[in-house]
Amino acid sequence: xxxxxxxxxxxxxxxxxxxAPRRAAVAAHLLGCMDCRRLVEETREMVEAIRDQAxxxxxxxxxxxxxxxxxxxxxPPDIRDSRWNVRRRAxxxxxxxxxxxxxxxxxxxxxxxxxxxxxxxLVDELVSGHVRSLMVDHLTDxxxxxxxxxxxxxxxxxxxxxxxxDLTTRGFPLVGGRLDYVGGRPAAVLVYRHRQHVINLxxxxxxxxxxTTAAPVVRHGFNVLAWRDAGLQFWAVSDLAVExxxxxxxxxxxxxx
Amino acid sequence: xxxxxxxxxxxxSAVTDDDDxxxxxxxxxxxxxxxxxxxxxxxxxxxxxxxxxxxQDVVQDAFLRALRHFDGYRGGDARSWVLSIVRRCSYxxxxxxxxxxxxxxxxxxxxxxxxxxxxxxLAALRGADRRRLATLIERLPPAFREVLVLRDLxxxxxxxxxxxxxxxxxxxxxxxxxARTALRRAWEKPIAKEPAPREKDRGV
Numbered sequence: 001x002x003x004x005x006x007x008x009x010x011x012x013x014x015x016x017x018x019x020a021p022r023r024a025a026v027a028a029h030l031l032g033c034m035d036c037r038r039l040v041e042e043t044r045e046m047v048e049a050i051r052d053q054a055x056x057x058x059x060x061x062x063x064x065x066x067x068x069x070x071x072x073x074x075x076p077p078d079i080r081d082s083r084w085n086v087r088r089r090a091x092x093x094x095x096x097x098x099x100x101x102x103x104x105x106x107x108x109x110x111x112x113x114x115x116x117x118x119x120x121x122l123v124d125e126l127v128s129g130h131v132r133s134l135m136v137d138h139l140t141d142x143x144x145x146x147x148x149x150x151x152x153x154x155x156x157x158x159x160x161x162x163x164x165x166d167l168t169t170r171g172f173p174l175v176g177g178r179l180d181y182v183g184g185r186p187a188a189v190l191v192y193r194h195r196q197h198v199i200n201l202x203x204x205x206x207x208x209x210x211x212t213t214a215a216p217v218v219r220h221g222f223n224v225l226a227w228r229d230a231g232l233q234f235w236a237v238s239d240l241a242v243e244x245x246x247x248x249x250x251x252x253x254x255x256x257x
Numbered sequence: 258x259x260x261x262x263x264x265x266x267x268x269x270s271a272v273t274d275d276d277d278x279x280x281x282x283x284x285x286x287x288x289x290x291x292x293x294x295x296x297x298x299x300x301x302x303x304x305x306x307x308x309x310x311x312x313q314d315v316v317q318d319a320f321l322r323a324l325r326h327f328d329g330y331r332g333g334d335a336r337s338w339v340l341s342i343v344r345r346c347s348y349x350x351x352x353x354x355x356x357x358x359x360x361x362x363x364x365x366x367x368x369x370x371x372x373x374x375x376x377x378x379l380a381a382l383r384g385a386d387r388r389r390l391a392t393l394i395e396r397l398p399p400a401f402r403e404v405l406v407l408r409d410l411x412x413x414x415x416x417x418x419x420x421x422x423x424x425x426x427x428x429x430x431x432x433x434x435x436a437r438t439a440l441r442r443a444w445e446k447p448i449a450k451e452p453a454p455r456e457k458d459r460g461v
Contacts, residue, residue, distance in 0.1 A: 011434040015408065017415045046441045050409040053387045054394055059299035063313050067295065067320045068288075 001029045006036045014044050014184075016124050024132045027125075030181045037181075044184050122183050127219045129180045130200045130237040133191070139198065140176030140191050150177045154188050160232065162188040162203045165255035172199070172248055182235075192248070199238040199248060206233045216242045225249055287327050291320060294339040297411055301340055304406045305347035305399055311354075319346040336413070337420035344403065344421060351399070393443045401436035408433055 006029050012018050013026045030037050133139045142153040151164040157179060166174040175191040175198070182202055190201040206228050217224045225236045225245050234252070236245055298319060303312035319342045323330075330338055394402060407418045408429075415433075419426045 008431075008434065011437055012415070012430050015415070015433075017430070042441060043437055046437055046444065047409055049390065049444075050394070050405070050440070053390050054410060055387070055391055056296075056410050057300045057303040057309075057312070059295045059316070060309065060313065063299060063316060064292070064295060066313070066317050067292070 001025045003029075003033060003036055006030070006033070007039060010036070010040050010043050014040065014047060020128055020131065023125075023128055027129070027132070027181050031179060031186070041184060123217050123219050123224050125182050126200075126202055126224055126235050126237050127222050129182055129189070129202065130198075130222060131220075133178070133180075133189070133200055134198060139178070141178040143176040145174045145176075147174060150174065150190070153177060158186055158188055160188060160203065160205050162190060162232070163230075163252075163255070164190060165252070167192065167248075167251050167255065170251050172251060194238075194240055194244060194248065197238055197240045197244075199236055199240060199245070201252065202235040202237065204233050206231050216245065227253070229253060283327065284324075287324050290327075290330065290335045291323055291339050294336045295320075297336055298339055298343045300410060301343050301403065301406060302347050304394070304402060304410075305344070306350050306354075307395065311350065315346045315350050316343060318350075319343040322346065334417055334420055336411075337417045340407070340411075340421040341423060348399070390444070393440055396443075397436055397439060401432050401439070404429055404432045405436040405440070 006026055009018060009022065009026055013023060018026065030040060142150055144150050145166060145168065147164040147166045151162070154160075154162055154177065162177070164174070164177070168174065172192045172194050175193050177191065178189050180187050180189045180202065183204065185204060188203045190203065192199040192201065217226075222237055222239055223242050223245050225242075225248075227234050227249060234249075236248055236252075238245055238248075240248070295316070298316045299312055302315040302319070303309065306312050306315055319339075323339060323342045326342075394405065397405065403422060404418060407413045407421060408415075413421070415426050415429045418429045422429070424432075
């Protein structure tokens with residue numbers, strides 16, 4: 001994929017609106033292209049600035065009542081003057097009250113609901129990173145079960161030193177490591193295996209603003225487990241059962257301390 | 258939200274009672290569908306027509322219209338449906354009122370703000386940034402502004418935006434990209450005195 005094409009897809013990439021193959025192609029290009037990475041980064045910052053700083057104008061309190069009132073006029077006049085009049089009035093008022101309640105509640109609800117998308121996009125990126133690693137035979141850039149080979153390989157490639165531990169004796173042999181591009185920045189990926197299953201362990205420097213959920217997330221049949229430790233953020237992605245993935249997390253944590 | 262049955266109740270009393278009940282049920286169903294999106298409606302209208310008061314009128318008009326055409330609503334994405342009507346009403350309003358070139362804040366005023374020796378200097382700076390950003394968004398042509406607002410403030414998917422704006426998804430994508438690029442360039446640019454910043458003025 002060429003830079004020109006990537007530039008046209010940058011926004012859709014950030015918004016999580018690209019289908020898997022194109023997303024993968026863009027991500028692969030970004031790994032090797034500083035200019036495009038900068039473009040994506042700047043665009044992402046712009047989007048975040050808009051989200052955080054541009055005003056969202058919520059409906060003024062009176063509007064719900066006005067809206068609730070106006071459509072009542074749409075009722076034909078003969079019904080208005082019928083014997084239902086009094087009861088209708090009363091019901092109208094209670095309706096108006098409930099509109100207000102609904103409006104107030106929904107303004108709160110939409111505000112809350114609007115937030116988690118960036119987390120979901122991240123999970124999508126992680127899972128597609130995992131799938132890509134299995135699909136295009138690009139599981140590792142450095143294939144070695146020796147932690148003393150894998151760890152130094154990251155030197156000078158990233159602004160972090162990922163904790164690399166071989167967990168062969170615990171049933172999770174180290175397969176190797178590679179670079180990937182996740183959440184708007186390059187990430188270290190350690191690859192482990194457990195029986196027939198591959199585990200991609202994504203590691204980036206911790207960013208308190210980046211959302212994580214402690215609970216495992218299932219996406220397209222893959223489990224994603226997130227945690228933070230020692231200034232780093234970890235995501236384990238695999239088709240392993242959640243319990244096994246949880247065990248893996250404990251082992252990685254133990255090995256670190 | 259399943260459609261309620263038109264009620265031909267047994268023991269048919271006065272026809273108006275049934276009619277009344279039907280209308281009421283229809284109203285309630287409308288309220289369930291449309292009212293949760295009042296904020297989204299107001300936000301879009303406010304960004305398109307430019308002032309609070311006008312946005313209120315537009316939204317009220319839009320909801321009235323939505324109710325009248327509620328039988329045309331076939332389920333599906335309610336927010337996109339409501340917003341498509343709000344959007345049309347906004348454009349009707351703009352056409353009638355001459356699509357006023359809204360430039361609510363002079364850039365000079367924005368620039369003059371930071372630097373005051375008051376204690377919340379940073380807050381002032383941030384406030385100025387916010388206002389500047391809002392101003393820049395307001396300067397985008399409406400077709401680009403609406404897509405940006407629906408995506409970045411309303412957080413709708415491209416498909417939902419395509420439905421609301423009645424354009425293909427590909428157009429959503431390209432308009433959004435162009436809107437953000439224009440915004441990014443204007444944002445990075447030292448503040449221009451001219452109302453409409455042109456790309457070739459500075460070699461960015």
